[in-house]
Amino acid sequence: MRELDRAEALRLLATVSLGRIVFTHRALPAVRPVNHLVDGEDVVIRIHGGGALASLSAPADAPGVVVAYEADAMDPDTHLGWSVVVTGYAQPVLDAKDLDRYADLLHPWVERATTTATLRIHPDLVTGFRLEAAAAPATPGGCRPRRESRP
Template identity: 60%
Template sequence: MNARRLTELSREEALELLRGVGLGRIVFTEDALPAIRPVNHLVDGDAVVIRSHTGAALTSSVNTVVAYEADDIDPKEHTGWSVIVTGIAREVTDPAAVERYKSLLRPWVDRHMDRVLRIHPTFVTGFTLTNGHPHGVR
């Protein structure tokens, strides 16, 4: 098996990769325990935007710290990338912004999505995994 090289990404590089995919996982607290849900997203500026519905467990994360993770890892080669955004989830309440996000971000489940959440990142981290040894060292 080839060695893998892990390279840390800059904030800008990580956000650019995140813009290129539409599915990730939000990590939040539910009843004092960690919870994870797959959701689709878009990146607007440096904020991650997701849609949800009233009564969903993740709507309890409004005004709290959450993490959002997305990746593209080849299961056979074990190469690719992963990005994590950590920040405060806020509900989008401006009607024009809500309508804009509804038009740009289609739900991937068959359910009425009436809530829009925006994660304002405090931290953006990420890495790539590539084949090979750093600097040609074996």
């Protein structure tokens, strides 16, 4: 397992479109799958009114609501892949140009009549790791065993 730096973690996060948002709902931890896009370092999601995620639309003058966002790509056969967690404040997107751009780029996977809010998560903390294949063990003297070619 290798730790990822911030830039590599955000680059990998941008290669997938589905993750899980972790937030507080009725004073308890809650997790919901949502699709996202990465805009610079920010993670952007769109939400519908009436659901648990609607509570994340904090007033514009508030600093936002603390959330975590996790996404990964793991191969179930090889057990190789990566996982990234972004922790920061979720704030509503209010700029009309940004709202229009995100509406064009990010379509919720669940069909609903209207999307009521777009949230931007600005990461204060970005952590991640990559599960990699183990290197071949070195032989005494520091040499790696030679692979034989098969006909």
